[in-house]
Amino acid sequence: MAPPTTVDTLIHPDWIVPVVPHGVVLDRHSIALTGDTITALLPRDEAAAIEAREVIELPGHALLPGLVNCHGHAAMALLRGYADDQPLMPWLEQHIWPAEAAHVSEAFVADGTELAIAEMIRSGTTTFSDMYFFPNACAATAQRLGMRCQITFPIFDFPTAWGKDADDYISKGLALRDDFKHSALVTVVFGPHAPYTVCEANLAKVATLAAELDTPVHIHLHETAGEVLLAVEQTGERPLDTLNRLGLLGPRTQCVHMTDLGDQDIALLAETGAHVVHCPQSNMKLASGTCRVGALLARGVNVALGTDSAASNNDLNLFGEMQSAALLAKLHAQDASALPAADALAMATINGARAMGLEDRIGSLEAGKQADLIAVDLSGPETQPLYHPLSQLVYACNGSQVSHSWIAGERVMAERTLTRIDQGALTRRIDRWQQRIADKAR
Amino acid sequence: MAPPTTVDTLIHPDWIVPVVPHGVVLDRHSIALTGDTITALLPRDEAAAIEAREVIELPGHALLPGLVNCHGHAAMALLRGYADDQPLMPWLEQHIWPAEAAHVSEAFVADGTELAIAEMIRSGTTTFSDMYFFPNACAATAQRLGMRCQITFPIFDFPTAWGKDADDYISKGLALRDDFKHSALVTVVFGPHAPYTVCEANLAKVATLAAELDTPVHIHLHETAGEVLLAVEQTGERPLDTLNRLGLLGPRTQCVHMTDLGDQDIALLAETGAHVVHCPQSNMKLASGTCRVGALLARGVNVALGTDSAASNNDLNLFGEMQSAALLAKLHAQDASALPAADALAMATINGARAMGLEDRIGSLEAGKQADLIAVDLSGPETQPLYHPLSQLVYACNGSQVSHSWIAGERVMAERTLTRIDQGALTRRIDRWQQRIADKAR
Numbered sequence: 001m002a003p004p005t006t007v008d009t010l011i012h013p014d015w016i017v018p019v020v021p022h023g024v025v026l027d028r029h030s031i032a033l034t035g036d037t038i039t040a041l042l043p044r045d046e047a048a049a050i051e052a053r054e055v056i057e058l059p060g061h062a063l064l065p066g067l068v069n070c071h072g073h074a075a076m077a078l079l080r081g082y083a084d085d086q087p088l089m090p091w092l093e094q095h096i097w098p099a100e101a102a103h104v105s106e107a108f109v110a111d112g113t114e115l116a117i118a119e120m121i122r123s124g125t126t127t128f129s130d131m132y133f134f135p136n137a138c139a140a141t142a143q144r145l146g147m148r149c150q151i152t153f154p155i156f157d158f159p160t161a162w163g164k165d166a167d168d169y170i171s172k173g174l175a176l177r178d179d180f181k182h183s184a185l186v187t188v189v190f191g192p193h194a195p196y197t198v199c200e201a202n203l204a205k206v207a208t209l210a211a212e213l214d215t216p217v218h219i220h221l222h223e224t225a226g227e228v229l230l231a232v233e234q235t236g237e238r239p240l241d242t243l244n245r246l247g248l249l250g251p252r253t254q255c256v257h258m259t260d261l262g263d264q265d266i267a268l269l270a271e272t273g274a275h276v277v278h279c280p281q282s283n284m285k286l287a288s289g290t291c292r293v294g295a296l297l298a299r300g301v302n303v304a305l306g307t308d309s310a311a312s313n314n315d316l317n318l319f320g321e322m323q324s325a326a327l328l329a330k331l332h333a334q335d336a337s338a339l340p341a342a343d344a345l346a347m348a349t350i351n352g353a354r355a356m357g358l359e360d361r362i363g364s365l366e367a368g369k370q371a372d373l374i375a376v377d378l379s380g381p382e383t384q385p386l387y388h389p390l391s392q393l394v395y396a397c398n399g400s401q402v403s404h405s406w407i408a409g410e411r412v413m414a415e416r417t418l419t420r421i422d423q424g425a426l427t428r429r430i431d432r433w434q435q436r437i438a439d440k441a442r
Numbered sequence: 443m444a445p446p447t448t449v450d451t452l453i454h455p456d457w458i459v460p461v462v463p464h465g466v467v468l469d470r471h472s473i474a475l476t477g478d479t480i481t482a483l484l485p486r487d488e489a490a491a492i493e494a495r496e497v498i499e500l501p502g503h504a505l506l507p508g509l510v511n512c513h514g515h516a517a518m519a520l521l522r523g524y525a526d527d528q529p530l531m532p533w534l535e536q537h538i539w540p541a542e543a544a545h546v547s548e549a550f551v552a553d554g555t556e557l558a559i560a561e562m563i564r565s566g567t568t569t570f571s572d573m574y575f576f577p578n579a580c581a582a583t584a585q586r587l588g589m590r591c592q593i594t595f596p597i598f599d600f601p602t603a604w605g606k607d608a609d610d611y612i613s614k615g616l617a618l619r620d621d622f623k624h625s626a627l628v629t630v631v632f633g634p635h636a637p638y639t640v641c642e643a644n645l646a647k648v649a650t651l652a653a654e655l656d657t658p659v660h661i662h663l664h665e666t667a668g669e670v671l672l673a674v675e676q677t678g679e680r681p682l683d684t685l686n687r688l689g690l691l692g693p694r695t696q697c698v699h700m701t702d703l704g705d706q707d708i709a710l711l712a713e714t715g716a717h718v719v720h721c722p723q724s725n726m727k728l729a730s731g732t733c734r735v736g737a738l739l740a741r742g743v744n745v746a747l748g749t750d751s752a753a754s755n756n757d758l759n760l761f762g763e764m765q766s767a768a769l770l771a772k773l774h775a776q777d778a779s780a781l782p783a784a785d786a787l788a789m790a791t792i793n794g795a796r797a798m799g800l801e802d803r804i805g806s807l808e809a810g811k812q813a814d815l816i817a818v819d820l821s822g823p824e825t826q827p828l829y830h831p832l833s834q835l836v837y838a839c840n841g842s843q844v845s846h847s848w849i850a851g852e853r854v855m856a857e858r859t860l861t862r863i864d865q866g867a868l869t870r871r872i873d874r875w876q877q878r879i880a881d882k883a884r
Binding site for chain 2: 078081115285313317328338386399423437
């Protein structure tokens with residue numbers, strides 16, 4: 001394909017890491033963007049022939065696809081550090097759930113999501129998946145701020161602030177899906193919370209609808225060994241097998257956590273084409289267990305990465321997750337060569353896109369894909385010297401090196417300044433939430 | 443004690459985390475410095491009465507003791523990311539050792555140490571421990587740049603670029619100790635590399651000299667289960683027991699790594715008063731194993747934190763180590779309440795000071811101690827809202843929030859700009875090392 005002769009934006013970094021093909025680092029290449037699309041990646045010498053309305057020189061920087069955060073609860077950023085270092089059940093029952101019951105509203109979700117988006121863009125994420133109450137507020141906030149997201153509308157058997165029963169959640173969720181069906185940024189998919197909060201009849205209903213609408217399903221699964229044991233006691237079946245029996249396990253299914261994995265589970269995931277979303281820092285902080293990432297990848301299961309919420313992490317920084325995933329995999333496999341840097345980066349990009357069914361649009365830097373990309377400044381002392389850009393990105397960056405970010409061709413951050421978010425005004429609103437929530441807890 | 447009436451510097455942050463007393467956060471307090479010393483911590487209202495030559499307002503910031511990096515090989519920053527994702531022995535034998543053999547010199551150590559110090563100050567460290575060839579170059583660089591450090595001069599049975607046998611290393615090391623005996627910043631202690639590289643006769647010699655000179659001993663110990671098994675095969679004894687039999691285990695001893703720990707080992711450490719230096723990220727990245735931090739602390743063993751070298755980490759950022767230590771401890775103990783934030787921060791400050799025998803001078807913010815302190819900006823979206831400063835410091839900061847740093851009362855960083863290091867000139871020198879090392883590897 002001949003390169004375009006006129007484009008909107010031409011960027012000249014020192015390195016491009018396209019992620020596809022796997023493990024490749026392009027030296028002295030440039031990228032051309034027009035509208036919301038990547039029009040070309042080409043050697044810098046050839047790029048000189050292209051006319052561009054805007055030329056951006058980024059010496060010392062690497063360009064890579066925007067990161068894809070495949071699991072989280074963005075608005076819970078308002079509960080960051082609210083009750084740390086607690087055992088799981090007291091944390092939920094005595095702190096998080098009461099705080100949510102007292103405060104969660106559309107306004108809470110809108111402001112919490114904006115805070116989360118500010119943090120995610122500043123650490124390189126351009127697409128996030130979200131499961132929370134008032135998903136309409138999350139979707140509207142993401143759309144307004146130019147952020148790409150997968151909204152997984154929550155489904156429970158019981159009432160919450162957002163709905164009264166499974167049918168109500170599903171009907172509200174499908175209405176939301178209709179509202180955003182023309183959105184270029186927001187997709188709306190099923191989010192049955194977990195097998196222990198949604199009964200078999202309702203899970204079967206989700207399976208039917210998801211198949212009919214060809215829409216992904218995002219579900220918490222096998223988060224802890226205790227949860228799996230309880231299910232086996234109560235049903236005689238592991239939750240993964242239950243999902244499979246109900247027709248809910250397939251290439252549309254995103255299984256989040258999966259710390260309890262036998263070889264037969266891995267075989268079933270491989271066979272059905274279901275995706276796994278690994279949340280290493282949340283799994284460590286809540287002492288949930290360790291996902292067998294190496295074994296999953298070896299069997300060809302697609303594994304993506306997620307931060308989970310800032311209440312159990314406590315950041316929404318995928319650079320930290322890539323590093324934690326790689327280090328944890330090495331420790332767990334007792335093999336320092338397990339989960340090399342290129343694999344960790346793929347998990348945080350193309351694998352996330354694939355899990356969401358968006359791999360033809362995002363997750364790598366390829367001509368024709370959406371212009372979702374980030375620039376990472378590798379010139380600081382923390383990332384010098386530089387023998388292998390992939391090593392530096394995964395093992396030496398902490399996210400604060402992300403200097404620029406584009407989503408669908410729009411520059412949402414330049415030189416670490418957010419273009420769509422007024423940080424001062426946001427901080428003042430977050431301050432008010434903090435006071436309200438802390439006062440109530442006293 | 444009445445507060446002083448005139449001081450050099452008065453700092454007004456939003457919070458002070460003195461570390462001693464444990465877990466305390468002071469609201470609306472100020473700190474006064476005169477010369478190299480902390481003269482007072484006092485309520486802000488009382489501080490108004492003090493005259494100061496310089497007043498620094500730090501709204502939105504927390505002040506805490508400078509972090510203490512209790513184990514590393516600073517100059518190896520020049521090999522950051524040089525050969526990642528390799529199994530341990532090929533990594534050492536085919537990559538790191540040949541690169542060291544080809545390049546390590548006084549100039550390598552001086553430049554590599556300066557790079558490491560730049561990175562450490564930018565991520566909140568004010569004291570580091572170092573074991574590497576040409577410790578004279580490391581000591582001189584730290585002294586020149588106003589950085590506090592413990593030099594652990596290396597001792598091996600065999601020749602290296604810096605010495606020919608144990609007697610030679612010891613005699614050079616003790617000469618270095620003499621050279622720096624009047625230094626306020628640099629202490630020089632024994633660094634027998636490991637029980638598998640230093641024979642019993644030489645370890646016994648170190649034990650005798652260390653007791654006579656009342657000087658700490660820093661040693662790699664039980665880094666992997668394989669190393670311990672081999673020792674048991676060869677000697678019938680676990681290395682920790684060997685050290686104890688040789689009189690080398692006591693309150694002056696810093697045992698680095700200790701991933702292989704039985705209950706009897708923990709009892710022996712507790713009984714002898716030896717210190718453990720935990721390097722969580724390096725242990726994970728090299729797949730070495732997991733130190734039983736919770737069990738050690740429960741028995742009263744002092745546990746400090748170290749980064750190890752940038753070649754096996756790949757950063758020298760103690761904020762990352764605090765978070766990794768806390769998360770790994772929770773996962774390992776299967777208890778989300780294990781190693782709470784205050785304990786992780788103590789490991790990175792006062793426990794490190796205690797391990798080095800410097801707890802009367804550094805490691806906490808107390809009147810009379812050295813003015814080694816850092817300011818951390820908690821006003822960004824990554825650290826908002828803020829319910830508990832300790833949670834934010836350990837679970838939400840990545841080191842890039844450190845804005846100011848003082849060592850012995852001297853401001854070595856202000857608004858993230860290093861005052862003693864010319865970053866441009868340093869980058870150019872590091873570039874030249876990178877080219878030389880990468881060329882040779884081709």
